[in-house]
Amino acid sequence: xxxxxxxxxxxxxxxxxxxxxxxxxxxxxxxxxxxxxxxxxxxxxxxxxxxxxxxxxxxxxxxxxxxxxxxxxxxxxxxxxxxxxxxxxxxxxxxxxxxxxxxxxxxxxxxxxxxxxxxxxxxxxxxxxxxxxxxxxxxxxxxxxxxxxxxxxxxxx
Amino acid sequence: xxxxxxxxxxxxxxxxxxxxxxxxxxxxxxxxxxxxxxxxxxxxxxxxxxxxxxxxxxxxxxxxxxxxxxxxxxxxxxxxxxxxxxxxxxxxxxxxxxxxxxxxxxxxxxxxxxxxxxxxxxxxxxxxxxxxxxxxxxxxxxxxxxxxxxxxxxxxxxxxxxxxxxxxxxxxxxxxxxxxxxxxxxxxxxxxxxxxxxxxxxxxxxxxxxxxxxxxxxxxxxxxxxxxxxxxxxxxxxxxxxxxxxxxxxxxxxxxxxxxxxxxxxxxxxxxxxxxxxxxxxxxxxxxxxxxxxxxxxxxxxxxxxxxxxxxxxxxxxxxxxxxxxxxxxxxxxxxxxxxxxxxxxxxxxxxxxxxxxxxxxxxxxxxxxxxxxxxxxxxxxxxxxxxxxxxxxxxxxxxxxxxxxxxx
Numbered sequence: 001x002x003x004x005x006x007x008x009x010x011x012x013x014x015x016x017x018x019x020x021x022x023x024x025x026x027x028x029x030x031x032x033x034x035x036x037x038x039x040x041x042x043x044x045x046x047x048x049x050x051x052x053x054x055x056x057x058x059x060x061x062x063x064x065x066x067x068x069x070x071x072x073x074x075x076x077x078x079x080x081x082x083x084x085x086x087x088x089x090x091x092x093x094x095x096x097x098x099x100x101x102x103x104x105x106x107x108x109x110x111x112x113x114x115x116x117x118x119x120x121x122x123x124x125x126x127x128x129x130x131x132x133x134x135x136x137x138x139x140x141x142x143x144x145x146x147x148x149x150x151x152x153x154x155x156x157x
Numbered sequence: 158x159x160x161x162x163x164x165x166x167x168x169x170x171x172x173x174x175x176x177x178x179x180x181x182x183x184x185x186x187x188x189x190x191x192x193x194x195x196x197x198x199x200x201x202x203x204x205x206x207x208x209x210x211x212x213x214x215x216x217x218x219x220x221x222x223x224x225x226x227x228x229x230x231x232x233x234x235x236x237x238x239x240x241x242x243x244x245x246x247x248x249x250x251x252x253x254x255x256x257x258x259x260x261x262x263x264x265x266x267x268x269x270x271x272x273x274x275x276x277x278x279x280x281x282x283x284x285x286x287x288x289x290x291x292x293x294x295x296x297x298x299x300x301x302x303x304x305x306x307x308x309x310x311x312x313x314x315x316x317x318x319x320x321x322x323x324x325x326x327x328x329x330x331x332x333x334x335x336x337x338x339x340x341x342x343x344x345x346x347x348x349x350x351x352x353x354x355x356x357x358x359x360x361x362x363x364x365x366x367x368x369x370x371x372x373x374x375x376x377x378x379x380x381x382x383x384x385x386x387x388x389x390x391x392x393x394x395x396x397x398x399x400x401x402x403x404x405x406x407x408x409x410x411x412x413x414x415x416x417x418x419x420x421x422x423x424x425x426x427x428x429x430x431x432x433x434x435x436x437x438x439x440x441x442x443x444x445x446x447x448x449x450x451x452x453x454x455x456x457x458x459x460x461x462x463x464x465x466x467x468x469x470x471x472x473x474x475x476x477x478x479x480x481x482x483x484x485x486x487x488x489x490x491x492x493x494x495x496x497x498x499x500x501x502x503x504x505x506x507x508x509x510x511x512x513x514x515x516x517x518x519x520x521x522x523x524x525x526x527x528x529x530x531x532x533x534x535x536x537x538x539x540x541x542x543x544x545x546x547x548x549x550x551x552x553x554x555x556x557x558x559x560x561x562x563x564x565x566x
Contacts, residue, residue, distance in 0.1 A: 029497050029498070030260055030261070030263075030497060030499055032498075032499060032500060034498075056387050056388075057387055057390070058390060059390075059500075059502075059509065059511060059528055060390075060511065060513070060526065060528035060533075062513060062526040062528075064515055064523070064524045065524070076513070076526075078500055078511070078513070078528070082387070082401070082403055085408050085409070087500065087502075089498075089500060108388055108389075108390075109388050109389055110388055110389040110390035110533065110536055112536065113390075113532065113536045114390075121224075134217075135216065135217055136216070136217040136220040136565060136566075137217065137220065138217075145222055145225055146224060146225055150225075152225065152229055
């Protein structure tokens with residue numbers, strides 16, 4: 001259901017009209033629109049926003065670890081429409097046990113490296129990703145440094 | 158070398174996808190210490206004779222975990238980290254970070270500080286483009302341009318040193334304004350530089366623009382369609398050299414860029430030469446902005462009137478108890494930033510630079526993500542060089558103007 005404060009927003013209402021179950025929550029904070037999308041719907045919503053709403057650019061994909069809260073991870077997508085000169089932030093909440101979400105590389109090829117980075121540093125799996133390997137760290141690295149339970153100091157035994 | 162694995166990246170996987178290699182097919186490892194990769198980028202090139210069939214970039218050699226480091230320091234301390242991300246454009250990164258934090262805080266910045274920021278960020282753009290032009294020309298074989306470019310770059314670095322005490326890791330912009338009062342005689346120093354700078358750009362153009370070797374090495378080289386670039390996350394001068402008028406300074410103005418009169422140069426040709434032309438024109442436009450900033454610099458304070466964020470003046474600390482308390486609080490525990498998240502976009506010399514900052518209401522950011530232009534641009538390498546000659550690979554990747562610190566973070 002669309003939150004009350006987003007009923008006037010063109011992007012939010014368009015997404016709502018496209019798929020009524022997709023938006024879990026949303027807000028406009030400091031002039032920035034955030035839509036929380038049900039994780040299972042992310043690919044179809046991204047496709048809709050790209051082809052129908054002209055959000056041709058995927059600016060970045062990243063994640064936030066809310067440890068120890070559950071669902072633990074937020075996967076965050078920043079979309080940019082050059083034509084409309086607008087940006088939108090999509091967010092999907094993913095549970096901490098065996099975290100996984102569908103890859104959006106089928107919509108933007110550029111999602112490839114961003115998702116690899118999130119996979120590398122957060123340990124979130126992207127399903128149907130063409131080349132899911134570590135990108136920053138060596139292949140034999142243990143753990144995922146940007147998780148909140150990954151220590152900053154100390155020695156590995 | 159074709160049947161040999163290089164540790165780290167599966168060369169065999171690249172080779173396996175081509176089950177029937179021709180007689181001249183081989184896999185060539187370029188980098189990570191190749192001089193023309195300007196840092197530590199490694200490219201695995203699969204060649205058929207001299208033609209690149211496939212390219213697989215391997216990054217991460219400069220990964221420092223700097224996003225994790227951001228979470229350990231308070232907002233003002235984090236400014237020093239932003240310098241080290243893109244070490245050729247430190248002030249652009251300072252600006253992105255400060256604007257993001259100020260947006261979270263809802264802080265108004267006085268106009269002199271804003272204009273000062275614009276002026277120094279444009280000098281940073283000149284600095285970055287000069288390094289790019291010099292090294293790109295050296296890659297393609299024009300040695301002398303490098304020497305000329307570094308002559309002017311040295312002047313800019315001296316100006317930075319005059320302002321901040323540092324040539325490269327300036328950290329001159331702070332949350333709430335500037336780190337120090339602008340130095341005495343800054344005006345005439347910058348005026349002296351910027352008055353002659355356009356004639357220096359003419360000198361570079363004399364050396365290159367009609368140079369037959371330069372034209373032969375750059376015209377028609379490194380083509381990639383605009384759709385591919387948008388799809389792959391390419392930003393900045395590369396898009397503008399493909400005819401798309403996109404520039405965050407115009408589209409989403411920040412730090413009072415809307416008050417400056419400048420053009421966004423574009424070219425339709427979409428090759429290495431067009432990217433060269435766009436950047437040269439950008440240098441002229443940046444010089445215009447600096448001129449305007451010099452002429453119209455507003456008077457007034459250079460830091461915001463926000464005692465809980467900005468350090469008090471030395472004089473006040475000695476006379477006012479309140480100022481002393483604020484100073485103690487800011488230095489020991491930093492300032493609290495209201496809960497929320499922002500995505501602050503600026504136009505760095507390389508393209509779209511964005512800081513995604515999540516605050517949980519404490520004095521340290523909960524999460525910082527840097528959307529760096531080099532990372533997005535570099536992702537287009539396989540598409541950019543596929544089908545080109547191996548000699549053109551150098552020209553093509555040079556035209557992207559990436560910084561590996563910016564890519565790997």
